[in-house]
Amino acid sequence: MPTSVISYIIRRLLAAVGLVVVISMITFAIFYLLPRLAGASPETLATRYVGRAATADTVRVTAERLGFYDPLYVQYWDWLKGVVLGTTIDTGAGTVQCPAPCLGYSFRNQEPVTPQVLDRLPVSFSLAIGAAVLWLIVGLSVGILSALRRGSFFDRAAMTFALAGVSMPIFWTGLVALAIFSYQLGITPPGGSYTPFTENPVQWAYGLLLPWITLALLFSAQYARLTRAGMLETMGEDYIRTARAKGLRERTVVTKHGLRAALTPIVTIFGLDFGLLIGSAVLTETAFGLPGLGQMAVDATGSNDLPQVLGVVLLIAVFVAVANLVVDLLYAVIDPRVRTR
Amino acid sequence: MGESGSGKSVSSMAVMGLHTSRSARISGSIRLDGQELVGAKQDDVRRLRGQKMAMIFQDPLSAMHPFYTVGNQIIEAYRIHNQVSKKAARAHAIDMLDRVGIPEPRSRIDAYPHQFSGGMRQRAMIAMALSCDPSLLIADEPTTALDVTVQAQILDLIRDLQQEFDSAVVIITHDLGVVAELADDIVVMYAGRGIEQGSAEAIFNAPEHPYTWGLLGSMPRFDRPPTERLLPIKGTPPSLIRVPSGCAFNPRCEFSDRVRGDACTTERPELLPAGSGTGAHVGHGAACHLPTAERQQVWAQEISPRLA
Amino acid sequence: MTTPTTDRHADGATPAPDGDVLLSVEGLVKHFPIKGGFLRRGRTAVQAVDGVDFSVRRGETFSIVGESGCGKSTTARLVTRLLEPTGGTVRFDGQDITHLSEGRMRPLRRDIQMIFQDPYSSLNPRHTVGKIVGAPFRLQGVEPEGGRKQAVQDLLELVGLSPEHYNRYPHEFSGGQRQRIGIARTLALKPRLIVADEPVSALDVSIQAQVVNLLEDLQEELGLTYVMIAHDLSVVRHVSDRVAVMYLGKIVEVADRDDLYDRPHHPYTVAMLSAVPVPDTGRRQNRERIRLQGDVPSPINPPPACRFHTRCWKAQEVCRTEEPPLVPLGGPSHLVACHFPENVTPATPVSTPTPTA
Ligand SMILES: Nc1ncnc2c1ncn2[C@@H]1O[C@H](COP(=O)(O)OP(=O)(O)OP(=O)(O)O)[C@@H](O)[C@H]1O
Ligand SMILES: Nc1ncnc2c1ncn2[C@@H]1O[C@H](COP(=O)(O)OP(=O)(O)OP(=O)(O)O)[C@@H](O)[C@H]1O
Numbered sequence A: 001m002p003t004s005v006i007s008y009i010i011r012r013l014l015a016a017v018g019l020v021v022v023i024s025m026i027t028f029a030i031f032y033l034l035p036r037l038a039g040a041s042p043e044t045l046a047t048r049y050v051g052r053a054a055t056a057d058t059v060r061v062t063a064e065r066l067g068f069y070d071p072l073y074v075q076y077w078d079w080l081k082g083v084v085l086g087t088t089i090d091t092g093a094g095t096v097q098c099p100a101p102c103l104g105y106s107f108r109n110q111e112p113v114t115p116q117v118l119d120r121l122p123v124s125f126s127l128a129i130g131a132a133v134l135w136l137i138v139g140l141s142v143g144i145l146s147a148l149r150r151g152s153f154f155d156r157a158a159m160t161f162a163l164a165g166v167s168m169p170i171f172w173t174g175l176v177a178l179a180i181f182s183y184q185l186g187i188t189p190p191g192g193s194y195t196p197f198t199e200n201p202v203q204w205a206y207g208l209l210l211p212w213i214t215l216a217l218l219f220s221a222q223y224a225r226l227t228r229a230g231m232l233e234t235m236g237e238d239y240i241r242t243a244r245a246k247g248l249r250e251r252t253v254v255t256k257h258g259l260r261a262a263l264t265p266i267v268t269i270f271g272l273d274f275g276l277l278i279g280s281a282v283l284t285e286t287a288f289g290l291p292g293l294g295q296m297a298v299d300a301t302g303s304n305d306l307p308q309v310l311g312v313v314l315l316i317a318v319f320v321a322v323a324n325l326v327v328d329l330l331y332a333v334i335d336p337r338v339r340t341r
Numbered sequence B: 001m002g003e004s005g006s007g008k009s010v011s012s013m014a015v016m017g018l019h020t021s022r023s024a025r026i027s028g029s030i031r032l033d034g035q036e037l038v039g040a041k042q043d044d045v046r047r048l049r050g051q052k053m054a055m056i057f058q059d060p061l062s063a064m065h066p067f068y069t070v071g072n073q074i075i076e077a078y079r080i081h082n083q084v085s086k087k088a089a090r091a092h093a094i095d096m097l098d099r100v101g102i103p104e105p106r107s108r109i110d111a112y113p114h115q116f117s118g119g120m121r122q123r124a125m126i127a128m129a130l131s132c133d134p135s136l137l138i139a140d141e142p143t144t145a146l147d148v149t150v151q152a153q154i155l156d157l158i159r160d161l162q163q164e165f166d167s168a169v170v171i172i173t174h175d176l177g178v179v180a181e182l183a184d185d186i187v188v189m190y191a192g193r194g195i196e197q198g199s200a201e202a203i204f205n206a207p208e209h210p211y212t213w214g215l216l217g218s219m220p221r222f223d224r225p226p227t228e229r230l231l232p233i234k235g236t237p238p239s240l241i242r243v244p245s246g247c248a249f250n251p252r253c254e255f256s257d258r259v260r261g262d263a264c265t266t267e268r269p270e271l272l273p274a275g276s277g278t279g280a281h282v283g284h285g286a287a288c289h290l291p292t293a294e295r296q297q298v299w300a301q302e303i304s305p306r307l308a
Numbered sequence C: 001m002t003t004p005t006t007d008r009h010a011d012g013a014t015p016a017p018d019g020d021v022l023l024s025v026e027g028l029v030k031h032f033p034i035k036g037g038f039l040r041r042g043r044t045a046v047q048a049v050d051g052v053d054f055s056v057r058r059g060e061t062f063s064i065v066g067e068s069g070c071g072k073s074t075t076a077r078l079v080t081r082l083l084e085p086t087g088g089t090v091r092f093d094g095q096d097i098t099h100l101s102e103g104r105m106r107p108l109r110r111d112i113q114m115i116f117q118d119p120y121s122s123l124n125p126r127h128t129v130g131k132i133v134g135a136p137f138r139l140q141g142v143e144p145e146g147g148r149k150q151a152v153q154d155l156l157e158l159v160g161l162s163p164e165h166y167n168r169y170p171h172e173f174s175g176g177q178r179q180r181i182g183i184a185r186t187l188a189l190k191p192r193l194i195v196a197d198e199p200v201s202a203l204d205v206s207i208q209a210q211v212v213n214l215l216e217d218l219q220e221e222l223g224l225t226y227v228m229i230a231h232d233l234s235v236v237r238h239v240s241d242r243v244a245v246m247y248l249g250k251i252v253e254v255a256d257r258d259d260l261y262d263r264p265h266h267p268y269t270v271a272m273l274s275a276v277p278v279p280d281t282g283r284r285q286n287r288e289r290i291r292l293q294g295d296v297p298s299p300i301n302p303p304p305a306c307r308f309h310t311r312c313w314k315a316q317e318v319c320r321t322e323e324p325p326l327v328p329l330g331g332p333s334h335l336v337a338c339h340f341p342e343n344v345t346p347a348t349p350v351s352t353p354t355p356t357a
């Protein structure tokens, strides 16, 4: 591997780590600083973790134990140390080992955040993966066909449908889908039925089918439009004319020369979408009652469980960063101009 | 040769069968080595493309796929029409790159187009076009995007390779200098039609169409002492959506008033034999209502002295 | 980045300052830093223009020719102060304008105007011709006699368009007409210097001639001075009084037009002129052409000393180690930067590194 490629990978990797750290800092600052700015003292913050009936002394001790008296950067540093090295948490009712990566301790649920979050991850991940596969297949094929048959009935119908798909709010689509397919027709299971893949793959897919379709609907529409536009642009390029002038079959021209270039920008967008999807699954998960990260974030915010919120946000940040990294590396594989300058 | 929008590229693309039936309707006749191409089966024409007729384009950067190596693109062109192993095709590609003057072809074959300079890219395009030893090579403005020193290299290369491969070359350009360097026979196009054709000598030394005269007067001559003023053609080239009736050149023609009646605006002149007929392969012909004798007289007495 | 010192133009490369000179440029340098990733930033630079000297006399047409990427456009943009020079000085009518602030530059913008290559993209498609051509009046807050509309219509007429075109939009015009609109705009404030970057390259042959003639007429009528950038050597020969040849960010030869075309001294000029295709079928057989090998090297890492030595057929050891200064040869107005110039009659001393001024 040439050094330029290695340095490219290292640079991307550093950028990804940097991104995660910055996001964690911002989240940390927001959730720890905002209440202070709003006038809350360390004691008021600590009251959230002890019962209402606690004495002023208990509150102070708790606040101290939680590090609320330390300056922000010390608190962040402690937290970061926990993430990297693991830590021991004094819950007041004894200490709890929290191995790395320790995202903190949820005093509300009386357990470390990491396992909770990891518990939810498969749900969100399943939702995202399935939907992504579905929307890629549908979006790309519809887009390609539309581009190749530009102006045909298929093209116009698909694009009208895509426009409608893009403009539909997902929460609404989800509820309508649930109402019709589960409650009216009974074809799909009702909301809230999640079976882990490891337990029963068929049940897993069956339970997620409706959320997948709902989520994929929105994205396929968007991807169909993107693919069509990219494909039309690429097929008008000079190098496509060259490929035809060589005497290549039209099918080869489209697949080998056209698609590869047309799909490049889509890879980027897909990486971003997929990363963000994990984060933005909130609405879908809420609509379908799935116990994923999105739902957890909603619950945690509602109950002011800051370590939990932070944990979810960090995990999502890691996801976005990883997705970005994968895209960048993929990009270098696809487009030689990126790696050989 | 002809101005921008006169139909040079569209004509050559038609020869190559590169128009889709959806975007263009083609009528008339194109014969390659006796074989009729208009109305021929798409797949038959495709098989000829790249093998019997090949094409190089104006902008060598955008004409090569940015994601495949130069070698891969040449190998692909060769293997479409020749059942050979990858290894043999690669050896052939290296040989071709060597013949078009790419230094160190063995290592450069794995480079991507963006790693080549403009001149090298055009050389690589030529290597690709010639990889199947076509009998017809169409070069659509092959040097327009290149610097004059590199242009000279490419023109030399095309000429040398033409002799080596013994192929016919159609060169499309608006640069009269390039035409004079390479062409044996010339067709001058205006508004989508050939308006004059003949041997290079006939077109440069005894042109008979007012538009050709105009072209010769418009350009500063590098080989003659500088003149005080250029002699432009008035007006602008017509839109092909609304081609002027009769002779398409009539709104810009200085000589239409010398034609009796209103033939210039009502009747399209046919490309008829003209001049002494001293063509190498095609006879000299011009599409103008002025009688041949008068055209020759105008050239000799009015135009030619102005240009000297 | 340090400014390279240019100590070599002191020896007569720039004519003695006289009232005749409208624009003079000394040791002009422009380096564009290359932005890489954050690990390798600012280490290298494109040496687009690297020590250029020339001066332009009032009323003359001074052309700059050279291969693509040799720095012609950059020079034009430096002279018009659309780019900030990295080093050197630009003097307009005796005034040093090299680092004038935008505010102090404003009144001078009336005197120095630029015409661009692309007649399509340099006109705002949503503005009428009247608005486009009248824009300089608005920007400079000038109220011409008889009103702006009248002034614009006069300008349109001057460049061969009809005053009725006032309310039309650029897309309704052909390429040549658009270039005329662009020229009308530059003429609005009665400039003294017009820097034209490839003004006719994008135009059709028959239209090129119209615009070339127009530029010549305007020069005569309004006493304009032109700096013309072009790569078409036939057009340059037609329009210019003096010609400078650039190679990789440096001027390698400057001379009066006929001197340069008839007796080029620099090997690159010789090669370039011999490469021009001549529209004469009779010449094809008996022409001697100098075939240059290879391509122009990258301006990021130009060859040391004489930058042309990688392609020059006369190159010797000294060419790789010592940069030839731009000095007069065979007359005070013909400058060349070469150790072994061409077309030197034995009567003239071959190497004249001795300063003459
Ligand atoms: N695919 C197309 N659909 C519609 N019109 C087209 C198409 N391709 C070309 N034309 C039109 O056909 C005319 C001739 O175009 P063509 O490209 O042959 O010109 P040209 O002589 O090659 O000019 P240039 O010197 O600018 O390349 C132009 O008016 C152009 O706008
Ligand atoms: N803004 C910029 N940033 C970085 N590099 C630049 C910039 N502008 C120009 N260059 C580089 O500077 C060099 C000179 O460019 P310039 O545009 O002056 O060339 P030119 O002689 O006008 O060429 P052409 O004939 O192609 O117009 C080129 O290598 C170009 O890539």
Ligand code: SF4
Residues within 6 Å of the ligand: B209, B210, B211, B247, B248, B249, B250, B251, B253, B254, B255, B256, B259, B264, B269, B287, B288, B289, B290
């Ligand atoms: S036919 Fe008439 S208008 Fe056309 S070129 Fe001849 S004289 Fe001119």
Ligand code: SF4
Residues within 6 Å of the ligand: C266, C267, C268, C306, C307, C308, C309, C310, C312, C313, C314, C315, C316, C319, C324, C337, C338, C339, C340, C341
């Ligand atoms: S200095 Fe040497 S290398 Fe440079 S142009 Fe002159 S002879 Fe050639």
Ligand SMILES: [Mg+2]
Residues within 6 Å of the ligand: B008, B009, B010, B140
């Ligand atoms: Mg064309």
Ligand SMILES: [Mg+2]
Residues within 6 Å of the ligand: C072, C073, C074, C197
């Ligand atoms: Mg330029």
